[in-house]
Amino acid sequence: xxxxxxxxxxxxxxxxxxxxxxxxxxxxxxxxxxxxxxxxxxxxxxxxxxxxxxxxxxxxxxxxxxxxxxxxxxxxxxxxxxxxxxxxxxxxxxxxxxxxxxxxxxxxxxxxxxxxxxxxxxxxxxxxxxxxxxxxxxxxxxxxxxxxxxxxxxxxxxxxxxxxxxxxxxxxxxxxxxxxxxxxxxxxxxxxxxxxxxxxxxxxxxxxxxxxxxxxxxxxxxxxxxxxxxxxxxxxxxxxxxxxxxxxxxxxxxxxxxxxxxxxxxxxxxxxxxxxxxxxxxxxxxxxxxxxxxxxxxxxxxxxxxxxxxxxxxxxxxxxxxxxxxxxxxxxxxxxxxxxxxxxxxxxxxxxxxxxxxxxxxxxxxxxxxxxxxxxxxxxxxxxxxxxxxxxxxxxxxxxxxxxxxxxxxxxxxxxxxxxxxxxxxxxx
Numbered sequence: 198x199x200x201x202x203x204x205x206x207x208x209x210x211x212x213x214x215x216x217x218x219x220x221x222x223x224x225x226x227x228x229x230x231x232x233x234x235x236x237x238x239x240x241x242x243x244x245x246x247x248x249x250x251x252x253x254x255x256x257x258x259x260x261x262x263x264x265x266x267x268x269x270x271x272x273x274x275x276x277x278x279x280x281x282x283x284x285x286x287x288x289x290x291x292x293x294x295x296x297x298x299x300x301x302x303x304x305x306x307x308x309x310x311x312x313x314x315x316x317x318x319x320x321x322x323x324x325x326x327x328x329x330x331x332x333x334x335x336x337x338x339x340x341x342x343x344x345x346x347x348x349x350x351x352x353x354x355x356x357x358x359x360x361x362x363x364x365x366x367x368x369x370x371x372x373x374x375x376x377x378x379x380x381x382x383x384x385x386x387x388x389x390x391x392x393x394x395x396x397x398x399x400x401x402x403x404x405x406x407x408x409x410x411x412x413x414x415x416x417x418x419x420x421x422x423x424x425x426x427x428x429x430x431x432x433x434x435x436x437x438x439x440x441x442x443x444x445x446x447x448x449x450x451x452x453x454x455x456x457x458x459x460x461x462x463x464x465x466x467x468x469x470x471x472x473x474x475x476x477x478x479x480x481x482x483x484x485x486x487x488x489x490x491x492x493x494x495x496x497x498x499x500x501x502x503x504x505x506x507x508x509x510x511x512x513x514x515x516x517x518x519x520x521x522x523x524x525x526x527x528x529x530x531x532x533x534x535x536x537x538x539x540x541x542x543x544x545x546x547x548x549x550x551x552x553x554x555x556x557x558x559x560x561x562x563x564x565x566x567x568x569x570x571x572x573x574x575x576x577x578x579x580x581x582x583x584x585x586x587x588x589x590x591x592x593x594x595x596x597x598x599x600x601x602x603x604x605x606x607x608x609x610x611x612x613x614x615x616x617x618x619x620x621x622x623x624x625x626x
Contacts, residue, residue, distance in 0.1 A: 219283065219302075222330050223253075225260065226278040229505065231333035234277045235476045238327050238334040241282060242303040242318060243289045243342035249282050255340050255358050256280045262363045263338075263370070266460050268470045268555050271507045275477045281330050290316065290343045290357075305341045305355070314347040316355050323353050335476065336373055338366050364457040371454050371461065375468035380447040380455035382437030390439035395468045396454060398446040401434035408432065408448050408464040410557050425450035429462045467556045474563035479512065479549040480504050489571040492535040494578040501530040502568055504549050511553040517546050535574050537583035543572045 228234055239259060241252040264273045289299040291306035294313065302322075309317035318339060327334045341347070341357045348356035354369035356362045371377040378394030392399050398407050401419035406412065411432040417424060420433025428451035438447040438455075447455065448464040461469060483502045490498055504512055516523040516531050518538070524531065533545060551564040559565070 220326055220330055221249075221282045223280045223282070224277075225256070225280055226273075226276065228274045228277055229481060231277060233477055233481055233505065235275055235473065236277045236279070236331070236333045236335045238331050238337045239278070239280045239340065240303075240323060240327065240337060241280075241340045241342060242305045243285050243287070243299060243301045244282065245286070245288055246284045248288060248342065249284070251342070252282050252340070253280065255342070258363070259338060259340060259356070259366060263366055266367065268461070268466050268473070269367075269370075271509070271553070271555070272470065272473050274505055274508065275473050277333075279331055279334075281326065283326065285342075288342055290341050292345070303339065305339075305343075307343075307345065307347050309349065314345075316341055316347045316349050316357065318353065318355060320352045336370070338369075361457075364453060364459075368453050368457060371465060371469065374472040375465065376472075377454050377465055377468060378439050380438045380452060381440055382442045383440065385440035388440050390441060390445060394439065396448055396452070396462075396465050397438045398434060399444070401436070401446050406434055406446075411448065411463050411467075419446060422450055428452075428459055432463055463555075467558070470553065470556050471559065471561075471563055474551075474559075477505055479551060479564065479566040480568060483547075483568045485570070488569075489573070491573045491575050493574065493576040494536045496535045498533050498572075499530060500533060500545065500547070500570065502547055502549060504529060507551065507553060511551050513550050513552055515548040515550070517548075519543050533572065534581075534583070535572075536578070536581045538572070538574050539580050540574050540577045543574070545570045545572050 225239075239256045241255065244252040260278060264270055264276075269276075283302045285299070285301040285303075287299040287301060289297075290301060291298045291304070291308075293306060293308045303318045304322075305316055305318040307313060307316055309315040318341075323337060323339055327337050336354070338354045338356070341355060343357045344359050345357060346359045346361050348354075348362055348365035348369070350369040350372045354366050354373060356365035356369070376394065378390070378397040380396065390397065395407055398405075400406065403409055403412065403418050406418070412418070412434075413431055416431045416433045418434045420431070420435050422435060424431065424433065425435075429449045432448050434446040435448070435450055436443060436446055438445040449462040451459050452462040452465055453459045454461070454465055460466075481503045484500070485498070492498065502514070504514075506512060514524075514529055529547075529549075531545075531547070546567055546569040548565060548567040553564075556564065
């Protein structure tokens, strides 16, 4: 987890501040401390002093598109979003093939590597400015103020302001966050595909297919395109990916990693969600902050966690005492009564898990987090029969489960809880 000083000044009401006389930082959306959020910085090139309002509008348009599809739509609360506007002397970008040049701060140019739509910029300057203005940044998107379609990936995600470039950042963040590979099958001379991408397989064998947990038993493997019901159903092993027409396989017929104006498929969506949890832990804070507590018969303590909630909220809260289940519900709070345990030390644990259907397998257990407290009853008074419904503790009787209450005389209270892996400039089709 990242612990950075920038978190101290993040607040929704923070005004725009001009730094170094050249760049202006604005907070677009603050959803929590930077140490437990993904900090997205949107920057611009080719915007003159008179076009800074255009940059603001273009940045908001990019945000709308980035968070308009799954899974970023569901996990928007995981992000902080800021913009850094920069003034260029001239509008647009360089177009060497037509001998058109613009004096811009980040020196963005089309025709990179001889490819008309590939845009390259001064990455070191972009990252230097991002680091100086917003040290907490995790990922940078640069908008190029030019109406020709184009963009690229790599150390910075780059997209032009052409309307048909809107999905480029969405595609590029698949590389940036989840390490996804391109699913194009058009040739890329000299590129050697490695077996490192979660959405590209070197085999169509069911047992060895990386995403076999998404494949129905009756889906043929390899999967002919004629078997596709639509662009993303069924999940299978479709031949053609990573710039090869044969021998490499992709999960669905069409995904945004193959062609723009599509969604992430189920396989890529799962990897994106897991990547978010690589940055963000499910629990922001918990109360009480102290790890150990003492009490006697008649005392009680309220325990709670503040979680980072997806939309819709797919979190569950499991409370257990000394390894025995107390409650499994959507409640982030629990009141503990000392008369329900005997004298001595006990362990109370809450486990927060995201049970979204967007993820089928979480091999590193990224989507689950536990918080524990040590509770000590210091007196030797009577222990109440807290499994008696009259005592308010009918949650765990004969192995049954009532998520409305929890055993040991505790009861839950409904409440609201609240990298860049590819340095290769990517061909855009």
